[in-house]
Structures are given as structure tokens and as C-alpha cells.
Amino acid sequence: MDANTIIDSLSGQFPDDIYDTDVESGIRILAKVKPENVVEVCRYLKEDLSFDHLGCEFGVDYPDRNEIEVVYLISSYDHPVVLTLKAILPRDNPEIESVVPVYWNANWYERETYELFGVKYINHPDLRQLVLPEEMLGEWPLRKDYKGFPNKTAKNLV
Amino acid sequence: MDEVEQTEAEQTEVEENEAENFGYDDVPGVTLTDSNAISDFLKKTKVQDVLNWGRKNSLWFTVNAMGCCGVELLSTGMAHYDTDRFGIIPRNSPRHADVLIISGYVTKKYLPALKRVWDQMPSPKWVIAFGDCAISGGPFYESYSTHQNVDEIFPVDVFVPGCPPRCEALIQGFVELQKKIEAKKDRGTEY
Amino acid sequence: MLEEKVGPSEMIVHIGPQHPMLPGPFRLNARLRGETVVDSEVEMGWIHKGIEKILENKTYLQGITIVDRICYLAALSNEEAYVGCVEKLAGIEVPERSQYIRVIVEELSRLQSHLLGMGEYASFVGFVSMFMYTIKEREDVLSLLDSITGARITHSFLRFGGVKDDIPPGFRDDVKRVFPNVRKAIDSYEDMYSTDSIYRARTVDVGVLTADVAKDLGVSGPPLRATGVPFDIRKDEPYLVYEDLDFKVCTETAGDVYARIQVRLDEMRESMYIIEQCLDQMPEGPLFAEDTPYGKRSPVMRIPAGEVYHRVEDPRGEMGFYMVSDGSDKPYRVKIRGPVYPTLQTLPPLLKGVKVADIVAIAGSMDTCTSEVDR
Ligand code: SF4
Numbered sequence: 001m002d003a004n005t006i007i008d009s010l011s012g013q014f015p016d017d018i019y020d021t022d023v024e025s026g027i028r029i030l031a032k033v034k035p036e037n038v039v040e041v042c043r044y045l046k047e048d049l050s051f052d053h054l055g056c057e058f059g060v061d062y063p064d065r066n067e068i069e070v071v072y073l074i075s076s077y078d079h080p081v082v083l084t085l086k087a088i089l090p091r092d093n094p095e096i097e098s099v100v101p102v103y104w105n106a107n108w109y110e111r112e113t114y115e116l117f118g119v120k121y122i123n124h125p126d127l128r129q130l131v132l133p134e135e136m137l138g139e140w141p142l143r144k145d146y147k148g149f150p151n152k153t154a155k156n157l158v
Numbered sequence: 159m160d161e162v163e164q165t166e167a168e169q170t171e172v173e174e175n176e177a178e179n180f181g182y183d184d185v186p187g188v189t190l191t192d193s194n195a196i197s198d199f200l201k202k203t204k205v206q207d208v209l210n211w212g213r214k215n216s217l218w219f220t221v222n223a224m225g226c227c228g229v230e231l232l233s234t235g236m237a238h239y240d241t242d243r244f245g246i247i248p249r250n251s252p253r254h255a256d257v258l259i260i261s262g263y264v265t266k267k268y269l270p271a272l273k274r275v276w277d278q279m280p281s282p283k284w285v286i287a288f289g290d291c292a293i294s295g296g297p298f299y300e301s302y303s304t305h306q307n308v309d310e311i312f313p314v315d316v317f318v319p320g321c322p323p324r325c326e327a328l329i330q331g332f333v334e335l336q337k338k339i340e341a342k343k344d345r346g347t348e349y
Numbered sequence: 350m351l352e353e354k355v356g357p358s359e360m361i362v363h364i365g366p367q368h369p370m371l372p373g374p375f376r377l378n379a380r381l382r383g384e385t386v387v388d389s390e391v392e393m394g395w396i397h398k399g400i401e402k403i404l405e406n407k408t409y410l411q412g413i414t415i416v417d418r419i420c421y422l423a424a425l426s427n428e429e430a431y432v433g434c435v436e437k438l439a440g441i442e443v444p445e446r447s448q449y450i451r452v453i454v455e456e457l458s459r460l461q462s463h464l465l466g467m468g469e470y471a472s473f474v475g476f477v478s479m480f481m482y483t484i485k486e487r488e489d490v491l492s493l494l495d496s497i498t499g500a501r502i503t504h505s506f507l508r509f510g511g512v513k514d515d516i517p518p519g520f521r522d523d524v525k526r527v528f529p530n531v532r533k534a535i536d537s538y539e540d541m542y543s544t545d546s547i548y549r550a551r552t553v554d555v556g557v558l559t560a561d562v563a564k565d566l567g568v569s570g571p572p573l574r575a576t577g578v579p580f581d582i583r584k585d586e587p588y589l590v591y592e593d594l595d596f597k598v599c600t601e602t603a604g605d606v607y608a609r610i611q612v613r614l615d616e617m618r619e620s621m622y623i624i625e626q627c628l629d630q631m632p633e634g635p636l637f638a639e640d641t642p643y644g645k646r647s648p649v650m651r652i653p654a655g656e657v658y659h660r661v662e663d664p665r666g667e668m669g670f671y672m673v674s675d676g677s678d679k680p681y682r683v684k685i686r687g688p689v690y691p692t693l694q695t696l697p698p699l700l701k702g703v704k705v706a707d708i709v710a711i712a713g714s715m716d717t718c719t720s721e722v723d724r
Binding site for chain 3: 055104
């Protein structure tokens with residue numbers, strides 16, 4: 001399966017939800033998705049286009065555009081194409097449907113994005129903190145305007 | 159009136175003493191002192207030198223690999239460096255260990271667990287800060303989730319700098335600790 | 350949550366975070382009925398150090414030192430993924446000699462990582478002397494690596510557009526001296542593993558992962574290849590000079606603990622074969638492309654704006670970096686996709702129904718590197 005057919009098939013299936021598609025090279029393609037329909041798109045990707053491997057899911061913070069991007073890196077065990085799927089959320093109230101029903105291993109990625117960026121995942125089976133201690137929840141340390149970095153407490157520096 | 163009060167006070171004192179020494183006072187020929195008194199006395203004598211000689215030659219350390227330095231910690235305990243010849247033996251249980259090696263970054267989440275390991279170790283016990291992270295924060299000195307200045311939390315005796323220090327450096331650290339114990343300058347034993 | 354589901358005659362056992370039988374600090378909460386694990390969950394983050402945030406505040410060159418510390422057993426693969434991202438964004442060419450040197454150091458790093466992982470795992474199943482053996486071979490391999498990069502664990506060896514140093518004179522002789530010993534040692538490990546009936550009883554048909562389930566859970570690397578899926582980034586999406594090298598993707602079909610170890614044994618042989626090929630094929634030439642600023646002292650470099658995902662084959666599976674650059678001298682966002690992250694997530698489903706004693710065998714055979722999950 002090559003990059004162009006994948007993009008055509010994807011935007012043919014979801015003309016309203018997929019926009020800004022781009023073929024960077026033979027093995028890297030890019031698309032943006034409306035946040036409401038991300039689960040259907042992922043299901044289609046997994047079942048019909050054999051994108052069965054969710055590489056990663058994470059957030060990128062853009063304070064000047066007042067947006068948080070949630071990026072899904074989806075690849076496959078059968079072909080080398082990697083799809084970068086982006087959903088753009090408002091920064092004040094980022095909420096998106098969880099893709100755990102489709103990609104099981106999204107569970108931890110979503111928990112991590114939740115605690116680091118404050119993205120709320122609707123219908124996530126167990127949305128709580130993963131790597132931070134509980135009392136740090138709510139600080140969203142990976143947002144660009146986080147105040148606790150750099151930490152200036154180190155005393156023994158030379 | 160005064161007399162009565164006094165006797166009452168005496169009585170309670172006696173009762174307390176009895177409660178403390180319960181079970182011992184009927185054993186003939188036993189002088190009661192508490193163990194602190196004995197160790198305080200011993201510390202002033204040459205016996206302490208002998209004890210320290212024994213202690214310094216059996217520094218068993220806990221294997222808690224916490225960061226990159228932990229890998230060097232594992233290697234040090236293995237056959238290639240053969241630290242057993244100095245009496246330095248890796249132990250898995252903190253209950254068996256004398257030396258806590260902080261081998262890497264101490265995060266806010268991990269600190270309680272590390273303190274618990276420290277509390278479980280029987281004294282006398284020593285701490286070696288192994289690697290830059292344990293000394294100053296290392297490459298993560300500005301991180302939001304690690305604890306800098308670990309030496310304010312644990313009584314560190316020896317600092318081994320490096321990122322990671324080589325295994326030879328850790329052995330050198332142990333030698334320094336041995337010297338400190340011999341000179342009665344360590345922080346692990348209370349003099 | 351586990352606590353809410355505890356039934357009669359069940360109990361929860363917390364294993365970790367500091368536990369000698371765990372490969373790094375994480376906590377496994379297991380709900381037990383007698384000796385059998387009914388349900389379990391993994392708690393992470395005991396050594397989370399916020400590397401992604403730190404990388405955003407370091408210049409590109411400083412970042413190389415930080416990415417070393419993501420997974421201390423595969424420092425060079427991490428560097429390759431990071432440096433590869435920057436090279437793709439800036440369009441930097443790497444001369445062929447540098448590419449060969451990179452392959453050599455990365456395969457050496459795979460070799461030492463597998464040796465340590467296997468030894469650690471062997472000690473978990475009660476084979477402590479095996480740990481001693483593998484560490485002995487590992488020291489030899491590390492000294493090879495040390496002679497090239499100047500460090501044992503954290504190398505900071507790759508540079509944008511090349512490598513820090515050429516291989517030292519006499520390296521070929523060292524390789525000729527060390528590799529036969531390592532080969533012999535690997536053969537003897539295999540012998541021990543395949544003939545020891547106690548060991549086989551503890552590993553064969555324990556912790557079976559089937560190919561479909563493994564794909565569903567997003568696993569990569571040796572645990573996936575042990576189920577028969579020949580997924581290897583070095584073949585599927587070749588980087589460096591892997592296209593010109595002859596090696597095979599090692600697979601097994603059983604998918605149990607034994608197969609995972611077997612895959613690693615085979616991979617170590619392949620790695621040594623790759624290194625020997627590299628030493629034969631390596632062309633002479635400069636380490637950095639001529640007439641470029643790369644390799645000179647230039648702490649500040651600006652990378653054109655853009656986004657890129659670059660993935661490499663780590664000793665544990667697919668290691669990828671997603672980098673967003675805004676045209677300044679620091680990356681805007683770096684996401685580290687580590688291979689152990691999904692692998693560790695598979696523990697709860699895999700541990701369902703096994704005995705307590707098998708927990709460590711299964712967890713150890715996954716060769717998890719907690720530092721990389723927490724970052
Ligand atoms: S001092 Fe360096 S090598 Fe040691 S744990 Fe810290 S970062 Fe890792």
C-alpha cells in the first residue's frame with residue numbers, strides 16, 4: 001500500500017473530518033482530523049488500511065495560537081508508512097474522545113498526556129495520573145507556561 | 159500533708175521502676191544497665207577500634223539500581239571487579255545491608271520509598287552518593303520532578319562524582335569510607 | 350482500581366518499587382487468589398525526570414548528552430534517533446565512513462544490552478551464576494565500546510553529520526580477540542538454557558504471547574519477534590547503511606519466555622556478524638562531509654522549522670523521536686517514543702492466571718528498561 005492511495009482512501013471515506021492532508025515522502029503522511037470523529041477514523045485506519053500499530057500519542061502546546069495539538073503516530077506491522085494524525089483542541093478546555101477501544105495501548109499514552117498537558121479523554125477506562133506524584137496533578141508541567149521549570153533549588157552546583 | 163505527698167510520689171516512682179524491670183529483679187547477680195550505657199562506655203575504649211575494624215571490612219551494600227549509575231553499580235558487584243575480596247558484597251535486602259548507595263536521580267515520587275529502605279537498614283549504616291545526580295542533580299538539576307540536594311536528607315559520608323562514575327571510582331569510594339570509619343570520622347556511627 | 354475488586358480469600362500484593370526481582374523501579378500490584386494472579390496493574394513514574402521538558406530548554410547539541418540518559422542500556426540508539434531527527438530536518442548528509450562507525454557502535458551497544466538483560470533475567474529465574482558469566486563477557490564488549498567512544502554507559506558520541514571520533518588503531522585486533530570468546534560464551538549459554546530441565550520447566554510455555562495479541566498490544570522488538578512477526582526497523586525502514594549489510598531478522602514462533610531469550614541469543618550473533626562486515630566494508634574517508642560547518646565547534650545551530658518522526662531499532666524494539674522545530678536553536682517539542690512503554694503495558698494481561706513465582710520470569714524476559722518508560 002503506498003502513501004497516495006492511503007491518503008485518497010482516507011479522505012474519500014471521511015471528506016468532512018479529514019483535512020490538510022500531505023504526503024511528505026513515500027513513508028510519511030500527514031493528516032488533520034476533527035476531534036469529534038477521531039475514534040471512527042482510527043477504527044477505519046485499523047480495520048481497512050491495516051494501520052494496526054499505534055506508535056505514540058502525545059500533545060504539543062501552542063500558547064500563541066491558543067491550541068493544544070494531540071498527535072497520533074500510527075504505523076503498521078505490514079507496510080512502512082507512518083501516518084501522523086493531528087487533532088486540534090482549544091487550550092482552555094481540551095477534550096477529546098479516547099481511542100482506547102480501538103488501540104489498546106493508547107491507555108498509558110492518554111494518561112500521560114492528561115497529566116502533562118491536561119487533555120481530558122472522554123470514555124477513558126481509568127483516567128488518572130501515571131508518572132507524576134498525585135499532588136502534582138493539575139500543574140500540567142509540559143505546557144509552555146509552566147512555572148516550576150527550571151527548578152532553582154539545586155545548591156551543590158559548581 | 160507534705161509527708162503524705164512525698165510518699166505518694168516515691169511510691170509511684172517505685173512502681174514505675176518495677177514495671178520497667180519486670181521479670182529481671184528476681185534473677186540473682188544481674189546488674190541492670192541499659193545497652194546504651196554499655197555502648198557509650200565501649201566507645202571510649204579500644205574496643206571501638208576493634209569493632210570499627212570489623213565493620214569497615216564487611217560493608218555490604220543494597221542493590222537498588224535507580225538510574226544509569228545503577229548499571230555501573232550492578233557491574234561493580236559482579237565477578238569482574240570482585241569486590242568480595244574487600245568484604246563489599248551486594249545484598250538484595252535492605253535488612254542485610256550496611257551501605258545505602260544512592261545511584262541516580264531521586265524523584266519526588268521515589269523519595270518516600272528510598273527513605274523506607276533507609277529506615278529498614280539496621281545501624282550502623284552509611285550512605286554513598288554515587289553519581290552527579292545524587293550529589294547535585296546532575297544533568298537533571300533543573301527538572302520539575304527530581305529532588306536536588308539529596309545530602310540534606312540522608313547523612314552522606316562519601317560522594318563519588320561522575321556521570322556515571324566508573325566501577326573503579328565506586329571501589330575508591332568504599333576505600334574512602336573505610337578510612338573514614340577507621341579514623342572515627344564517619345557519620346554512620348554515633349560517637 | 351484494584352482495591353475495589355478484592356473478593357473473599359483474595360489479597361493484594363505490592364511488589365516494588367524497590368525490589369531485587371524487578372528490572373528497575375516500578376511497582377506491580379497483583380491481586381492474588383492463593384498462588385494465582387487474578388489481576389494486576391503496573392504503577393510507573395518512580396524515576397520520571399522530565400527529559401522532554403529539559404530537551405525543550407537545551408540547544409540541539411546539548412540535547413545529545415541528555416538523550417543518552419533516557420535508556421542507559423541503549424544510549425547510542427537513543428542518540429541515533431535524536432540525531433537522525435535533526436539531520437532529517439536540516440538535510441544534513443552523513444559520510445559513509447561515519448555511518449559505518451555508527452552501525453558498529455550501535456550494534457556493540459545492542460550486544461552489551463542483551464548480555465546484561467539476559468543475565469539479569471537469568472538471575473530472576475534463579476540462575477545467579479549466569480549473571481556473573483554474562484557480565485564477564487559484557488565487560489569485554491564494554492571495553493571495545495569504551496575504546497571507540499571513551500565511555501562505558503553514556504557516550505555522547507554521535508554528532509550532527511558524523512561521529513566524534515574515528516575507530517582507534519588496533520580496534521580490529523581487539524575485535525578479533527574478543528568476539529570468538531563472546532561467541533563461545535553465547536554457545537555455552539544456549540547449551541545451558543536448552544539442556545537444563547529445571548530451567549526449561551520454568552520457561553517453556555510460560556507467559557505465552559501470540560502474534561495477534563502482541564500486535565494488538567503494540568509490542569515491538571524481541572518480544573514481538575519471538576511470536577513470529579519479522580518486524581524490524583532495520584529491515585522495514587532502513588536507516589544508515591543497514592541496506593548494504595547482510596543480516597537476518599531473528600524470529601521464533603512459540604512466543605513464550607524461552608523463545609524471547611532465544612531471539613536475543615540469536616540477535617547477539619547477528620550483531621557480531623554485522624560488526625565484522627562493517628569492519629570489512631568500511632570505506633576510508635572523512636568523518637564529516639567536507640565544506641560543511643558540521644563537526645567544527647559550533648554550539649549554536651538553528652534548525653529549519655518543521656516536524657519529523659525518525660525511528661530506529663533499539664535493543665528493545667522501535668525507538669522513535671518526534672521533533673517539532675520552530676526555527677530557533679532549541680527544539681520546540683521532542684516526544685520520545687520508547688519501545689518498553691507498550692511492552693510494560695502488556696504485563697497485566699500476560700500475568701493473568703500465572704503463579705506468583707512466574708511473575709519475575711515473565712517480567713524479566715520482557716527486558717524492560719524502566720528509565721525509558723518514565724523518561
Ligand atoms: S549521574 Fe549521570 S549516569 Fe548517574 S544517574 Fe545521573 S544522569 Fe545517570
